[in-house]
């Protein structure tokens with residue numbers, strides 16, 4: 001099974017039986033670290049976004065000031 005790297009659009013071959021949710025892989029083409037967010041269906045996301053844990057910053061962007 002292949003997924004497409006969200007960074008460089010290169011196909012990445014992944015065997016869903018060999019990965020687990022939360023596992024990280026690296027794109028061979030661009031070196032982007034990718035986290036397996038779901039195995040059924042197989043879904044990956046850049047680790048930089050998944051691991052973004054500074055919620056204060058996110059809230060500051062989403063909240064409108066009056």
Ligand SMILES: [Zn+2]
Pocket residue numbers: 005006007008009010027028029030031032
């Ligand atoms: Zn890539």
